[in-house]
Amino acid sequence: MSTGLRRFTTPRPESASPAGAERGCELCTEPLGTEHRHVVNIESRRILCTCRACYLLFTHPGAGGGKHRAVPERYRHLPDFGTGARIWDATEIPVGMAFLFHSSVAGPVAFYPSPAGATESLLPVQEWERALRDNPALTELQADVEALLIKQSEDGFEGFLVPIDACYRLVGIVRTHWKGFDGGTEARDRIEEFFESLRRRGERIEARDV
Ligand SMILES: [Zn+2]
Ligand SMILES: [Zn+2]
Structure with a gap:
């Protein structure tokens, strides 16, 4: 494929805001603190606020059918x-x-x-x-x-x-x-x-x- 200009749906950054703390884990509804982990849906590129248990499910590539991936923490x-x-x-x-x-x-x-x-x-x-x-x-x-x-x-x-x-x-x-x-x-x-x-x-x- 030639490079060209490709347009995709803009990812929804609001999911990465502290609002996640009010909504709870987006995979299991467990309550969340303001500091919490995220996983990415690699198809929609949406970022989901998650509890620790759900986050850990997706720390290995291919886990959970491969659609979600845990966001690491290195800078x-x-x-x-x-x-x-x-x-x-x-x-x-x-x-x-x-x-x-x-x-x-x-x-x-x-x-x-x-x-x-x-x-x-x-x-x-x-x-x-x-x-x-x-x-x-x-x-x-x-x-x-x-x-x-x-x-x-x-x-x-x-x-x-x-x-x-x-x-x-x-x-x-x-x-x-x-x-x-x-x-x-x-x-x-x-x-x-x-x-x-x-x-x-x-x-x-x-x-x-x-
Ligand atoms: Zn959860
Ligand atoms: Zn969040």
Whole structure:
């Protein structure tokens, strides 16, 4: 298949919000705290809030018929992500942030946060493959549940290897706080706070580390 522009249903980031704490586990209705785990439905790409027992059922690929997969909790940081510049040139990402991941149903996909939610952008397959070749650390990303989150700054690009639900936390921040054309001070502060927490949490790796 040629790469072309592919459109899919936008994932529903609201499922990744603290609202899950009010609804309870989406697989068994067990009550949930604000801090809880998530699993992804790999067909709809929907994120489900789950209790610990349901989460553990899906920590092995193929478990439960293979439709759900547990979102792991590792965070890594690539402070100098040179590949970001090429990805920006090759895609139609209109803002300074985007997340890319491999969907086992749709292949490599790219989304950016916007006031309307997570919006899909063009990601040529060969760009993703090239990024993997240039950055061996990316080959460790688990399909559907882990993503490469890229942030553009004045002097370059940073990469973060994160659980997919972290990307939807960022989407939620943008959707809730973005105002006007440039987002406004409130949105910028909250976005910076979010990335700062990723930097603190992430194990720092150089772009060429495995
Ligand atoms: Zn449950
Ligand atoms: Zn949740």
